[in-house]
């Protein structure tokens with residue numbers, strides 16, 4: 371690895387060849403807050419890892435507590451079985467924010483926010499930490515919800531594996547701008563522009579088998595129709611962190 375870039379470790383992740391953005395490096399950030407903002411606006415990530423030389427990339431739900439990322443799955447899952455011993459992994463989140471139509475095919479692009487986090491993924495064995503994580507998988511997205519739910523059975527807990535990964539290094543890469551045409555192409559009579567992309571929530575659909583009189587709780591109000599999913603998840607993360615503090 372080449373020499374590390376010295377950034378303030380309290381606000382930035384350390385930079386080595388592993389996480390240094392080489393292509394279009396002006397879009398990069400190693401700032402913890404910038405990386406966290408991209409992570410916290412998502413619930414879906416892709417975890418990449420190698421087993422016996424074969425790369426895999428698994429989509430899964432995840433959440434963040436400080437510099438630690440968590441995800442969970444069935445105890446029978448191949449990924450989780452191999453992670454037991456501790457395994458290098460890369461967790462990636464990407465948001466598509468816009469389609470960029472240029473005056474040449476070459477300059478077509480996309481607006482996006484993406485984060486890549488590197489670390490060693492490990493099974494959470496500690497009973498207390500696992501129980502807390504099993505509450506967190508609900509409460510991070512729906513603050514305070516787990517306390518009002520039917521408790522998890524021993525069998526359910528046994529069937530669930532929780533993985534934790536301390537973020538050792540990370541990078542964020544963001545494109546948030548208009549058309550990047552070559553100067554000479556701006557004079558061409560060709561339409562160009564940006565089509566913004568947003569994930570917006572629809573109307574809530576209560577379960578048709580609800581016990582009569584059961585009203586939607588406050589955590590459902592957080593996911594109000596018309597709100598972007600990004601904003602809902604950022605609001606939920608803020609409430610979750612306030613509850614943890």
Ligand SMILES: Cc1cc2nc3c(=O)[nH]c(=O)nc-3n(C[C@H](O)[C@H](O)[C@H](O)COP(=O)(O)OP(=O)(O)OC[C@H]3O[C@@H](n4cnc5c(N)ncnc54)[C@H](O)[C@@H]3O)c2cc1C
Pocket residue numbers: 388389390391392393394464465466480481482483484485486540541542543
């Ligand atoms: C929605 C979306 C669409 C994209 N479309 C294209 C496309 O069509 N063509 C294209 O070439 N690229 C595209 N990208 C960018 C792509 O993710 C890579 O950044 C790019 O391809 C360079 O990859 P590389 O491995 O050569 O980067 P390098 O700069 O060699 O990667 C080195 C290190 O930089 C960091 N890094 C690289 N890319 C990212 C990233 N996206 N987010 C966070 N950290 C990063 C990682 O830590 C990585 O290990 C797109 C990204 C997104 C999110």
